[in-house]
Amino acid sequence: MIEVLVVDDDYHVAHAHALAVGRVEGYRVVGEAHTGAEAERLVGDLAPDLVLLDMYLPDFTGLDLVRRLAASGRPVPDFLLVTAARDLESVRTAMQLGAFYYLVKPFTFAALREQLEAYRAWAERLGRAPAGEDELDQDVVDALYTLRGTPPRRATTVRGLQPTMARVLEIVTEAPSPVGAAEVAQILGASRPTAQRYLASLVKKQLIDLDLSYGSTGRPEHRYLPRRR
Structure with missing residues (x-):
């Protein structure tokens, strides 16, 4: 079971995202946070596998949260950006910090589900690496990058709607x-x-x-x- 922390400053949006994640097979939401500080504390307390992360938080940005977690020396969970921020610099920084994917609000449940399913396949593929082996052959590396790069079906394709x-x-x-x-x-x-x-x-x-x-x-x-x- 993949455990997820949902982070969004809007309580209603966070709850809606948590409900959506809970509908995807193999996922369980372990908590919701509405500020960067709360998210930082819950990451330490709950050790989620994945953080569904908004960019705009009242105290610091979602990307700042990732930086703070990395600087703490503790394990950093994977994260999936779900945000209205669509500027090039935000996207580039998210990629540099290792975001699994970047979903621009508003998006459909189908788009979120596809990325969660891609993440699950990627995590399962990592988990099947032979125990005790730190090195992977090129075929395994290629498979991991292919899974991680799964593009979403854009919401614009849903019945031709924006x-x-x-x-x-x-x-x-x-x-x-x-x-x-x-x-x-x-x-x-x-x-x-x-x-x-x-x-x-x-x-x-x-x-x-x-x-x-x-x-x-x-x-x-x-x-x-x-x-x-």
Whole structure:
């Protein structure tokens, strides 16, 4: 079982990521952190295999966290950046510090799952190295680099949608019951009007359905659910 620490300054986003990780076979979330200092402490206490790491934390950056862990002399877990930071310098630095991959928010569950599955295959391949042997032959090295370099399916390929709209579609599709714009906005990390705009577009594209329910005030409440076949 691969143990994961989820680090994000937004409590709702961290919880959503933790739920997503928990849905992938072979993974278990052992903790959530919302600051760099909290993450640094939990890495020491929990010794996770992998850290799902946001770049923007209130006290220092995710990459600073990796540097601090490396400077401490303690084992540094592998880490997967999941962040809105998309500048070249951040990506380059993450690569230099050994990030397994770099997912730009917003992304779909499918994109995250693919990277987690690639990481699991990579970790299992490392674990099958012969005990007591510190040297690997070229075939093994090539296999490890191939697994680590697995490219994600970009969210833009999901039904031809751009990433945020694809994420909204995923939220509605995977919800256990019809959801409203406020719920979608909370999970998405966006404003309610923004979520409402994407939801209306998905209804217009006939990818989701609109359900009107009437509450005690007699006013209709807009709820959204997967497209009825």
